[in-house]
Amino acid sequence: YAKADSEGLGFGYANRSAVYHEMGEYEHALVNIRLAKKHNYPERLMSKLTARENNCKQRLAAGQSKGIGDPCPRMNINVQTNPKIPFLAKGIHMEVLPKFGRSMMA
Incomplete structure (x- = not known):
């Protein structure tokens, strides 16, 4: 559990994006990369996250995703x-x- 707007929350989203990336679910990885950037992912590590983001976009453009398309919107x-x-x-x-x-x- 990470507190709202903590660096830990940004790390959590970034780590989840890495898992989705390894699974080949690039749409889900991109969603989590955006969330990591929005929730205080440290600037000192941003190049790593940006490289993963670019890799996901390249693989999606090449039709390589194992995902199901855009993830479902979050329910309230x-x-x-x-x-x-x-x-x-x-x-x-x-x-x-x-x-x-x-x-x-x-």
Whole structure:
């Protein structure tokens, strides 16, 4: 979990773009590259991200993507969100269960 507007969030998106790039899903990689740039990816590493972006664009132009086209737009959550974990509904929380370990509970 990375806080909003933290460098960690930018790193998370950049790392996910690297995974999509390795999988050959260049559309998804480009989306995550844009998100990394938008969310404080460090300038000192930007050349690496830009090189990956250019590579994705070249491969898409050559028709080499294994992806399904443009990713689906993000859906909005229609309930109150959990204040500690903003991508979860308010009534959902994490517990550690002796038998199962970390679990999500409603």
